[in-house]
Amino acid sequence: MEGLCRQIRANGAVPILFATWAYQRGGAKLTDKGWDYDEMAQKLSEAYHRAARENNALIADVGQQFYELSNTQALYAADGVHPSELGSHIAAETIVAVIQKDQEGTR
Numbered sequence: 332m333e334g335l336c337r338q339i340r341a342n343g344a345v346p347i348l349f350a351t352w353a354y355q356r357g358g359a360k361l362t363d364k365g366w367d368y369d370e371m372a373q374k375l376s377e378a379y380h381r382a383a384r385e386n387n388a389l390i391a392d393v394g395q396q397f398y399e400l401s402n403t404q405a406l407y408a409a410d411g412v413h414p415s416e417l418g419s420h421i422a423a424e425t426i427v428a429v430i431q432k433d434q435e436g437t438r
Contacts, residue, residue, distance in 0.1 A: 358411025
């Protein structure tokens with residue numbers, strides 16, 4: 332990741348990590364793995380935030396958005412892993428917000 336972030340900066344851009352989400356709470360994939368939703372979400376978040384710090388990269392914390400909204404919104408596709416159309420929309424909005432905030436800071 333370090334090399335990729337270095338290459339991104341060398342091309343005049345800012346690296347942004349797309350922090351993904353835990354499998355759907357109570358979904359078959361999560362159950363099959365024997366994982367706990369909260370634990371998976373926490374471990375993913377910690378790993379992405381650590382990687383962002385270590386590589387001086389921005390983070391689009393889509394996983395946190397899913398965590399906060401998953402009880403009230405249909406964010407997952409039928410497989411419980413991939414995003415629904417709404418989940419994809421929220422992911423895109425999260426990425427755009429990070430880009431806009433970064434651009435505002437450079438003006």
